[in-house]
Amino acid sequence: MSIVARTTRTPIYGPECHGQRMSYEEFASAAWQEGYQYELIHGRVVVAAMPNMPHFTLDRWLNGRLQKYVELHSEVINLVGGPVRVIVPDIAEATCPEPDVAAYSDFPLHLPFDDLDWRDYSPILVVEIISTDNARKDLERNVELYLQVPSIREYWIIDPRESADRPSMIVYRRRGKNWQKPIHVAYCKTYTTKLLPGFALVMDPHKR
Numbered sequence: 001m002s003i004v005a006r007t008t009r010t011p012i013y014g015p016e017c018h019g020q021r022m023s024y025e026e027f028a029s030a031a032w033q034e035g036y037q038y039e040l041i042h043g044r045v046v047v048a049a050m051p052n053m054p055h056f057t058l059d060r061w062l063n064g065r066l067q068k069y070v071e072l073h074s075e076v077i078n079l080v081g082g083p084v085r086v087i088v089p090d091i092a093e094a095t096c097p098e099p100d101v102a103a104y105s106d107f108p109l110h111l112p113f114d115d116l117d118w119r120d121y122s123p124i125l126v127v128e129i130i131s132t133d134n135a136r137k138d139l140e141r142n143v144e145l146y147l148q149v150p151s152i153r154e155y156w157i158i159d160p161r162e163s164a165d166r167p168s169m170i171v172y173r174r175r176g177k178n179w180q181k182p183i184h185v186a187y188c189k190t191y192t193t194k195l196l197p198g199f200a201l202v203m204d205p206h207k208r
Helices: 024-029 053-072 135-147
Strands: 036-041 044-049 079-081 101-104 125-129 154-159 168-175 183-185 190-192 200-202
Touching (some): 053 101, 053 125
Parallel strands (some): 125 154
């Protein structure tokens, strides 16, 4: 008599899970279908389409600018990347938005990769690039959520809705427990901040 080994297949979750309740542990350990973006907001899965190519190129441009700054000023920020998972503390239902770009200060790069966990580290700067089909997420929802993360000093919103070749930016700066009045940076204008001494961002993705 032959014995047939039984294998247990790991379930793969996909866009049909939009709105489904999950704990952080369930969300973090789940296998997700590729081709979509997944977040856990107030204990429910939020599914969005993958960004389009203009979104990708703006992401690459900004990541490149910040990475050059890391190479010169690692004492200010020493890790830039995205998307990352940001844990919002003191909320009864697990909430972890995933900004397109984030910058960390004093990230423990010396630790073994297996010892790293999203819950242990939080950025000082987060950036979202608006998707035309879901602008409210970045303009409203995330303004509130990122304010609740004490480490985040600034929140940048890149706005390519008029044209990805001529983006503008909205900046929220923390003052105590609140955001200051948002700063609007028009296309081709330059943004500087005390958070990143010596950094200047010209709002023109065709300039390197």
